[in-house]
Amino acid sequence: MLDGEAIWDVRDSTLTIEEWGVAIEERLAQSGRSQAIFNIDPNDSREFDAIFIGGGAAGRFGSAYLRAMGGRQLVIDRWPFLGGSCPHNACVPHHVFSECAAELMLARTFSGRYWFPDMDGVVVSMKDIVDLFRRGRNGPHAIMNYQSKEQLDLEFVLNASARIIDPHTVEVAGHRFTTRAVVLCLGARPQRLSVPGLDLKGVYDNVNLVETLDYDPGKTAVVVGGSKTAVEYGCFFNATGRRTVMLVRSRLLKLIPDGDTRTYVIDRMRDQGMEILEGSELVRVEGDANDRVAKVVATTPDGPLEIETDFVFLGLGETPNSEMAVEALGVEVDPETGAVIVDDHLMTSVPDVYAVGDLIGAPMEMFKARKSGAYAARNIMGKKMPYRPVDWPDFLHTHYEVTWLGLGEEEARARYPNVVIIRMPPHNPNDLDIGLPASDRVMLYAMEKPRLSGFQKLVIDGDSRRVLGAHHVGYGARDSFQYLNVLVKQGLTIDELGDMDELFLNPTHFIQLSRLRAGQTILRDL
Numbered sequence: 063m064l065d066g067e068a069i070w071d072v073r074d075s076t077l078t079i080e081e082w083g084v085a086i087e088e089r090l091a092q093s094g095r096s097q098a099i100f101n102i103d104p105n106d107s108r109e110f111d112a113i114f115i116g117g118g119a120a121g122r123f124g125s126a127y128l129r130a131m132g133g134r135q136l137v138i139d140r141w142p143f144l145g146g147s148c149p150h151n152a153c154v155p156h157h158v159f160s161e162c163a164a165e166l167m168l169a170r171t172f173s174g175r176y177w178f179p180d181m182d183g184v185v186v187s188m189k190d191i192v193d194l195f196r197r198g199r200n201g202p203h204a205i206m207n208y209q210s211k212e213q214l215d216l217e218f219v220l221n222a223s224a225r226i227i228d229p230h231t232v233e234v235a236g237h238r239f240t241t242r243a244v245v246l247c248l249g250a251r252p253q254r255l256s257v258p259g260l261d262l263k264g265v266y267d268n269v270n271l272v273e274t275l276d277y278d279p280g281k282t283a284v285v286v287g288g289s290k291t292a293v294e295y296g297c298f299f300n301a302t303g304r305r306t307v308m309l310v311r312s313r314l315l316k317l318i319p320d321g322d323t324r325t326y327v328i329d330r331m332r333d334q335g336m337e338i339l340e341g342s343e344l345v346r347v348e349g350d351a352n353d354r355v356a357k358v359v360a361t362t363p364d365g366p367l368e369i370e371t372d373f374v375f376l377g378l379g380e381t382p383n384s385e386m387a388v389e390a391l392g393v394e395v396d397p398e399t400g401a402v403i404v405d406d407h408l409m410t411s412v413p414d415v416y417a418v419g420d421l422i423g424a425p426m427e428m429f430k431a432r433k434s435g436a437y438a439a440r441n442i443m444g445k446k447m448p449y450r451p452v453d454w455p456d457f458l459h460t461h462y463e464v465t466w467l468g469l470g471e472e473e474a475r476a477r478y479p480n481v482v483i484i485r486m487p488p489h490n491p492n493d494l495d496i497g498l499p500a501s502d503r504v505m506l507y508a509m510e511k512p513r514l515s516g517f518q519k520l521v522i523d524g525d526s527r528r529v530l531g532a533h534h535v536g537y538g539a540r541d542s543f544q545y546l547n548v549l550v551k552q553g554l555t556i557d558e559l560g561d562m563d564e565l566f567l568n569p570t571h572f573i574q575l576s577r578l579r580a581g582q583t584i585l586r587d588l
């Protein structure tokens with residue numbers, strides 16, 4: 063076992079990215095038994111401006127910002143790397159799996175034609191892809207340790223859990239450090255259900271899937287949940303060639319704000335063979351003699367349902383890791399979600415204790431984790447600035463990339479008397495055999511399977527001519543939405559949009575479509 067005092071002091075070593083990679087890999091393999099990594103004098107008794115507990119997106123960016131402002135920080139993480147869950151078991155594997163889903167949909171659509179192999183009946187190994195991710199994830203970990211130490215001058219302790227003593231004292235690996243402020247950046251964990259059978263082998267969430275999958279699931283996957291995680295992983299399982307049944311207790315993807323967009327997305331999931339059971343709940347999971355999942359029992363609007371399977375995936379949302387802060391400090395939390403409650407300056411109910419990232423609840427997204435860390439740093443350093451995320455652009459993956467900002471058509475019509483819509487294709491895509499929209503990554507669909515080539519919609523206030531919302535299903539538009547959202551919040555009009563210079567074939571087509579209508583004094587739909 064690890065001696066409480068045993069540390070690896072890296073202050074005087076300049077580790078290369080490769081050397082960091084090896085050191086992290088070794089420590090992950092020995093989990094719980096290896097030395098803590100100290101990039102600080104363990105006996106340093108000077109006071110810090112802030113100690114960030116948790117070195118994920120929120121803690122690392124908060125630390126970097128505070129350091130850049132001339133402050134002194136310490137960031138502590140129980141993993142041997144900085145960067146947290148995003149590269150380890152959340153965003154990055156999700157993007158690997160979503161890319162596989164898109165590639166496999168293309169391969170299956172054109173199976174046996176042109177240069178595509180015959181995919182008929184082919185079931186792709188999930189374990190191979192999980193292994194691919196496991197081998198690749200260490201590179202980003204190593205870069206973040208290198209960057210944090212050599213380029214950002216951060217002080218850190220890794221591979222050791224922090225313990226809060228009081229609002230100004232934190233203990234790690236047997237050493238106590240004092241600070242003006244504590245920033246809680248403890249993240250969140252997958253929510254579990256309390257139904258029988260979930261401890262059987264073969265029940266996964268996004269964390270234990272990448273840590274422990276050691277077999278190739280059979281022909282059927284059952285997914286519980288109906289939001290981003292459930293859909294992203296479900297589409298991947300489906301694309302590998304497995305029957306995929308989604309048990310959704312209410313409605314699938316209700317977070318997509320525009321009705322037509324949501325319908326297009328769900329229709330395409332069904333085209334790929336996904337079985338979507340809304341209004342359905344998991345009752346229990348039954349095992350075989352070896353305690354492996356054998357069967358799922360559910361209720362559906364059509365009555366009870368039993369599905370034989372050896373693989374169940376739970377995508378049920380995230381529970382903030384607030385327990386330690388409640389126990390040690392008594393910080394106030396939301397009784398329903400467990401999220402730590404903060405004021406506009408990200409301070410908790412305990413003075414000098416701040417909380418950021420997933421720990422403070424929705425939206426649990428990288429932009430908020432990083433920005434809330436940076437805003438906490440500003441506030442601690444005396445540059446008082448409020449932060450509440452509002453009107454952010456959003457996205458998810460199915461086999462496609464789905465991106466949106468602002469209002470959907472329904473909400474826009476409820477709020478504005480004269481809503482004008484620009485959309486492509488102009489009618490129900492199921493009725494069309496014309497290849498629009500078309501752009502990179504959907505060109506083959508556009509030529510041969512037009513209804514698979516995507517969907518896009520711009521929602522405009524016909525009176526002020528301002529863009530109210532934008533919605534896109536396809537590939538490659540997400541980047542533009544992060545900038546477009548700023549312009550829309552600043553009051554972007556159809557005329558200004560139509561006056562931009564498009565890099566044709568651009569994935570959204572919004573610029574040229576707006577130009578077709580911008581000449582009108584009284585705007586009409588397109």
Ligand SMILES: Cc1cc2nc3c(=O)[nH]c(=O)nc-3n(C[C@H](O)[C@H](O)[C@H](O)COP(=O)(O)OP(=O)(O)OC[C@H]3O[C@@H](n4cnc5c(N)ncnc54)[C@H](O)[C@@H]3O)c2cc1C
Nearest residue numbers: 116118119120140146147152153224249419420426427428
């Ligand atoms: C499946 C999935 C896919 C996602 N995909 C995306 C995406 O594509 N885009 C996007 O924007 N967002 C995505 N997210 C959300 C994103 O991953 C999170 O919002 C983000 O990682 C949160 O950062 P954080 O710093 O708050 O938490 P984390 O990154 O989880 O960091 C918390 C850190 O605290 C450490 N810790 C906890 N307790 C202690 C302790 N006692 N002592 C020391 N250290 C401790 C942990 O080791 C961890 O490193 C996804 C989430 C999931 C679940």
Ligand SMILES: NC(=O)c1ccc[n+]([C@@H]2O[C@H](COP(=O)([O-])OP(=O)(O)OC[C@H]3O[C@@H](n4cnc5c(N)ncnc54)[C@H](OP(=O)(O)O)[C@@H]3O)[C@@H](O)[C@H]2O)c1
Nearest residue numbers: 287288289290291292311312377378379380425426457458
């Ligand atoms: N940007 C990305 O691409 C991305 C990807 C993945 C995750 N994330 C982030 O990570 C966080 C977690 O995502 P998520 O999709 O897992 O969570 P989520 O958006 O909170 O959705 C949870 C889903 O689980 C269902 N659910 C919750 N409790 C349930 C129960 N007891 N029984 C049955 N179903 C239940 C919910 O159903 P109801 O709708 O009925 O409540 C909902 O469909 C989110 O904040 C998300 O933004 C981001």
